[in-house]
Amino acid sequence: MAFNEDSRVKIPAGLDLVRLGYIYILLKGLKFKSLQSFAIFIGLTLLTFVQGCKSDVSELKFGSLSTNQDLHFWYEGDQDNEYLDLLRSKYPIDSLVRTSTTDTERAQRVMNWVHNQWRHDGNNEPRQGDAVSILEEVKEGKNFRCVEYAVVASACLNAVGLKTRTLGLKTKEVETKKSGAGHVVSEVFLNDLDKWVFIDPQWDVMPVLNNRPLNAVEFQQAITNDFDRLEIHSSNASKSKYVNWIAPYLFYFDIPFDNREGVNSQRETVHGKSKLMLVPHGAKEPTVFQRRYKINNVIYTNSIHDFYASPYQN
Structure with a gap:
């Protein structure tokens, strides 16, 4: 040149x-x-x-009634948690939200802080998968995947009193794609809005429609039905770029049953399964991830009611 x-x-x-x-x-x-x-x-x-820019996707359909009375979720409680105390002592989690006036603002401040701790590296895994260990490796100059962004953001939000869970996203072609069939984000329950809200700390993104933050399914519906009014609140990601990138991942959704923080606690399961997967009506229940990895740890549901149950009703 x-x-x-x-x-x-x-x-x-x-x-x-x-x-x-x-x-x-x-x-x-x-x-x-x-x-x-x-x-x-x-x-x-x-x-x-x-x-x-309007991604070629169709609105997914789900059921609204509860379909499984045996489901139970475990979330971080209000009692003392030594692991979260350690996280707060090492990192300025409390100071991030001290002057926040809404849960939305608290979630955005924590997400932005996590987003800025390292650069995304889709091929690097930490030695240990908990938030404190990940952040210690970040101090050594390490960069990590979307999974680690979600793990750290969820722990930090739980540390400031907002019940949060990691959320796995999978494409419609999850069984046949060789790679790039999944992404991991978080969903945080905003008490003052009484709803679950999608956040992507890798991209520093919270989707909003009509001044109301959206959960993952609402986000998918807004992309297909209300694209022009959909807003992407982010420090650096443009609406067109992020929506085009994320839209294919908004097909299958899975969350852990046990969302408590700590490295020594025994993880609870439901009927021996560790996650709940939300599957659109008419879609196949996937049993393989990227041709190689078995999906055998989930209970399947089509019910929005089951997937978005309040963390306070368990």
């Missing part, structure tokens, strides 16, 4: 702006007869771009 203004300034600047979600339109060599024709060209280009 020639060393000139294009290679030194224009191309690097353009790439950075595109990564941030801005639109790059090449005008070099184009001639317009009038300002009106130029405006029409820009308008049609932007319209084509916006239409392309």
Whole structure:
């Protein structure tokens, strides 16, 4: 490549702006007869771009009634937890939320802090999978996967009194794709809104519609039915880029039954299974992840009621 203004300034600047979600339109060599024709060209280009940002996905259908009376979830309680005390003593978790006035603000501040602790590395796993151990390795310069972002964010939010769980997302082709069939985020229960809310600490994203944060299923529905009004609250991710990236993962959803924090506690199960998987009506119940790994630790449900039960009703 020639060393000139294009290679030194224009191309690097353009790439950075595109990564941030801005639109790059090449005008070099184009001639317009009038300002009106130029405006029409820009308008049609932007319209084509916006239409392309709406991911080609359909709204998923689920049941609303409870289908399994045996389900039970365990969440972090209000009693003292030595592990969370250790987490708070090592890291400024309490100070992050001290001046927050809403649970939404608390969740966003914690998520943003976790997001900024390391850079994403989809191939690196920690020596131990708990939040304190992960953060200690981060001090050594390590970077980790989406899983670790969710684990750390969930622990930190539990430490400030917001019941939180990790949420596994899987694509429709989870059984046949060789890679890239899953993503892990968190869902936090906001007491002042009395609802579960999706957060993605890897991307520092909280989806919002009509000033109300959304859970994962509501997020999927908003993408398909209310894209124009959907907002992506984030410090750096653009709406178009994130929605196009996340939409395929919003098909299968799974959560642990036992969401308590600590490394020594015995994890509870339901009928010997550790997770609940929400499956859309008419979809296959997957039994294999990425062709190789058996999915044999879940109870399947089509019920939104079961999946989004209040953590206070257990």
